């Protein structure tokens with residue numbers, strides 16, 4: 001599966017498109033003819049990316065959106081702008097993520113890694129849900145990590161534990177992407193939407209800068225694993241799966257737990273200020289008077 005595939009007429013939203021795997025995915029998708037919606041937190045890096053992409057084919061379009069994922073208000077505002085501007089999305093790639101240097105509690109009151117890597121993509125995806133359903137058939141691809149295997153459940157969001165181990169915080173955020181993927185896939189299975197997640201390999205980007213490893217595969221090879229989930233026709237009906245690079249594998253026991261999945265979904269809706277009605281529609285939670 002390469003970018004020689006024709007993606008003309010497809011619209012692809014990539015979060016965290018300003019570096020690493022996301023940037024490579026943007027270039028591959030652009031070369032394949034897709035229209036792009038690119039998210040970043042840094043306006044200069046977004047402007048540089050547009051310059052790097054160049055003008056594209058006649059009629060090919062690219063838009064950029066800025067949001068710092070450590071602020072839920074930024075994510076809400078980006079989702080509102082996209083809902084107002086974008087008529088359809090064929091692929092949403094929840095790629096933005098980082099490896100923390102130290103424990104930080106955000107202005108929303110959450111541990112930063114949990115918020116950036118999990119709460120914010122959860123919020124964006126659920127706010128865009130009406131547009132995703134309208135766009136069907138479409139695909140959601142979430143970035144997880146093999147590191148999810150080294151940690152247990154995380155329902156308290158890692159806020160109140162006195163000891164902070166950044167590796168654990170990172171792996172927990174990546175663990176939660178798997179039950180999120182499985183739950184969303186189940187909820188949207190009759191809507192023509194597939195939802196899968198992937199460990200792209202250990203890839204030489206700034207995410208592994210602080211890890212005790214000196215090796216890593218190329219950014220291109222990591223991006224290719226994600227690109228396949230985005231566009232491979234053979235995966236059109238595959239949903240709710242966890243991939244390690246190119247293979248569907250069983251995630252950890254906790255990532256497979258339906259009890260954890262339901263509890264995490266409920267708690268996370270509340271954390272990001274959403275509720276779900278009996279028909280499954282996602283609504284903003286009304287502030288208590």
Ligand SMILES: NC(=O)c1ccc[n+]([C@@H]2O[C@H](COP(=O)([O-])OP(=O)(O)OC[C@H]3O[C@@H](n4cnc5c(N)ncnc54)[C@H](OP(=O)(O)O)[C@@H]3O)[C@@H](O)[C@H]2O)c1
Pocket residue numbers: 015016017018019020021022040041042045067068069070094095096097098116143144145146199200201202203204205206207208
């Ligand atoms: N590299 C690996 O070995 C590996 C393995 C498993 C999973 N992953 C996952 O793959 C995804 C991509 O990571 P990468 O390795 O390509 O890392 P990267 O090169 O650091 O790219 C991460 C992207 O996320 C953005 N981002 C980080 N913090 C953000 C925030 N607070 N708000 C908005 N955007 C933010 C970055 O923006 P800036 O450009 O402004 O920094 C960048 O665009 C992540 O979800 C990561 O967890 C990576």
